[in-house]
Amino acid sequence: MKNLLIVFHSQTGNTARLADAAREGAACSPAVTVRCLWAKEAAAADLLWAHGVLFGTPENLGYLSGALKDFFDRTYYAVQDHIQPLPYGLFISAGNDGRGAAQHVQRILRGYAMRAIGAPLICRGDITHDHLARAHELGGTLATGLELGIF
Numbered sequence: 001m002k003n004l005l006i007v008f009h010s011q012t013g014n015t016a017r018l019a020d021a022a023r024e025g026a027a028c029s030p031a032v033t034v035r036c037l038w039a040k041e042a043a044a045a046d047l048l049w050a051h052g053v054l055f056g057t058p059e060n061l062g063y064l065s066g067a068l069k070d071f072f073d074r075t076y077y078a079v080q081d082h083i084q085p086l087p088y089g090l091f092i093s094a095g096n097d098g099r100g101a102a103q104h105v106q107r108i109l110r111g112y113a114m115r116a117i118g119a120p121l122i123c124r125g126d127i128t129h130d131h132l133a134r135a136h137e138l139g140g141t142l143a144t145g146l147e148l149g150i151f
């Protein structure tokens with residue numbers, strides 16, 4: 001079995017909808033156990049459990065949400081030197097941009113020595129069926145890749 005962790009924050013529900021879709025996509029792989037947590041509930045032990053991670057955040061003031069930043073701040077030293085470089089995916093809900101949040105998360109995750117499985121999924125404006133389908137696909141891609149040993 002492989003373990004896939006989803007860590008996200010959402011203030012008004014948009015990123016939470018993407019996280020749900022990603023969780024459903026990941027759950028299509030029977031050999032993968034999925035744990036989907038709000039950032040404020042997630043801890044270093046969850047990262048140590050995971051073989052791959054999806055991070056989700058809104059873009060707030062050109063940055064990731066404070067709650068996801070707090071998760072990184074709380075876990076960095078606890079997992080440093082204790083995890084192999086994990087494959088990760090990133091999804092972002094933004095009003096009209098999202099690039100600032102993406103760049104900052106990517107920079108932080110270079111510090112964790114994590115490996116991106118692809119470009120971040122940036123969903124601008126109201127959440128659409130296409131956004132949900134792409135988040136579902138992102139979850140499925142990471143889960144399938146873990147299952148097959150690709151990542």
Ligand SMILES: Cc1cc2nc3c(=O)[nH]c(=O)nc-3n(C[C@H](O)[C@H](O)[C@H](O)COP(=O)(O)O)c2cc1C
Nearest residue numbers: 010011012013014015058060061062094095096097
């Ligand atoms: C305080 C605040 C700051 C925001 N800053 C940005 C921003 O810099 N760029 C952007 O594209 N959208 C920005 N937005 C819009 C949110 O990213 C967008 O509404 C997003 O869908 C919220 O996701 P959530 O429902 O998961 O909280 C901001 C919203 C708030 C409340």
